Amino acid sequence: MSVRSGQSLRDACAAWLDLKRAQDKRATSLDNWTTALETHVYPYLGAVRVSDLRPEHVERLYLDLRRHGKRAGKCRTAGVTCAEHGCRPENHSGLAPKSVQHVHGALRAVLARAVASGALAVNPADDPRAREALPKRTKDTRRVSEGDYWTDAQARAFLASVAEDPLRVLWSLALATGLRRGELAGLLWRDVDLDGGTLRVRRSTTAVRGTAVSTTGKTDAAARTVPLGPSTVTALRAHRRDQRAAALAAEPGTWTDTGHVFTESDGQPVHPDRLTKRFSAASERAGLPRVGASRMPPLRRDADAPARGACLHRRPRARP
Template identity: 30%
Template sequence: MAFGDYLTYWLATIAPARLKPATLNSYEGLSRLYIRPALGKKRLNWLSPADIRKFLAEFKVACLCCLRGADAARPEGKRACCAVGRCCKRLPSVRTVQYVHAVLRSALQQAIREEMIARNVARIVETPTVDRTEVRPLEAGEVRLLLRTAQAHWLYAMWLLLVSTGLRRGEVLGLTWSDIDLAAGTLRVRRNVQRIRRELLFGTPKTMRSVRTISMPKRCVLALTAHKEQQEQERKVASAKWQPAPGHPAGVVFTTVTGRVTDPRSLNRMLTVLCRDAKVRRVRVHDLRHTCASLLLAQGVDARTIMETLGHSTITMTLDTYAHVMGTTLRAAADRMEDMLGGDAPAED
């Protein structure tokens, strides 16, 4: 069997039962755009570690637009940048390279289970080293400017939550009022919402660690209380037009004026406008999650607590992601050690 035909079989029959919809959609796109054009004609049982290593090495430094130029599924007018005489040099991100390798490993591992091949050649090949982009969170002054500007925004409570609790975009939009205890000042993360092709789908969080209960600052409780009252007014004004989408949970916190869940894709556009109006540098919604972690570290909060707040699967992920912004915490630890050892250092002769 050709590897491309096997990928089609695996994505259609095996992967849907094992992968979440968003992951499956991502794997299908990576397979169609990048893996199948490069390796699809190779025989499944003839694939070698050298084939995988060469593909990943070339993919790491290839322009994504140029790679997509050979895809017959692209609509007219969406040609590759090189096809019109210039190259945008848009290289794959760290996660894209890792995902491509993950698709190869997962697909070939299933082929072993079905006794189609004897070994998983993708597992033999390490993922090519890619320089990780350094996280650039907002500073405390920039956060205050942004939130001051966001006070007039209809989703002010959401922006405050993103900065204060580090929720992911899909997690904050998946919240319902039953998940929030305003009296206790806590919220429970137990679902998320994602756009898969043309549908907004609710699902379970990223990992088991992502199902968590978070304590909120009082400012968030007050903002959510005001938001709830505002939503009730919008419901009365909309009247019969207030129609949540079929199959979606009742009582979604952050909805449109007709009661529909807010599209996750629209948040980055909203944040771009807020950053412009606040005169702070442009950031993504996910950067607010990094901002939350950085602010907590600057206040001396320990890594374990930050891990639980953000819902990271391991503390290693927390430490690796925010190692470069832990200078304040490390300085404070050194100062506390100095105090414990007796205060002032002995004078030199």
């Protein structure tokens, strides 16, 4: 993809996004880049010719996003569409530092293509003025404490309370292995070796603008083999039998064999967002407090007890 000097920044960004789609980049990354460019760059600088871009353009963009970049009501960005809805820019709050960094990363990559194509001599996003306008990176040093988790008794009370829940085996597996929400939603039977007592984590199902999208793991740590204890294997065998019986009993055309371990009543995989809602509802019904960032609770780590640090969203940081 080459960038022409007379090309608008909007067209250059759109071509860059098309290139990333052609390279089959992760759906979540594509969505982040698309949001950063279409929502936060186009309204400000989309009509500017690439060759006319200066560091002060980028600097002003970042400062405006930091002050009033968050969406408010029907307005898409920091006051750019306010006039259409009777709004005012000052009604918008500042965009989160991490989101501004996402905008910078995407814009910088587009402009790097422009430099490589000869449309720009230097990258305006690399200029000190633009970089100084960025929010400073902050390192989250919070350590996970005991308050982030249920006690052993609370965890066991939760398991007892979901004994009749259609997802009871999923909750038990999450507690026993520490699998993340997306890993549970994306788990396939072909990756489960019940005879060997292991499962292989190969993919994750994430929600992108409400749509469930399956992707492979980003790191070697994400793709891994997880041991299963005897009672977990027994529960999964029973779950597989029940699932097969449900498929056989279903009316013709009402069951889809997707190969997923955890499905809805029609065989379709469970949506990761629904897992979060159903876990929260189950916790509330059990009279249990919410724990940390929706983390599942830990018990002692052995073959079948819930794993310390299991979660429905992301892998927790190391314990102190």
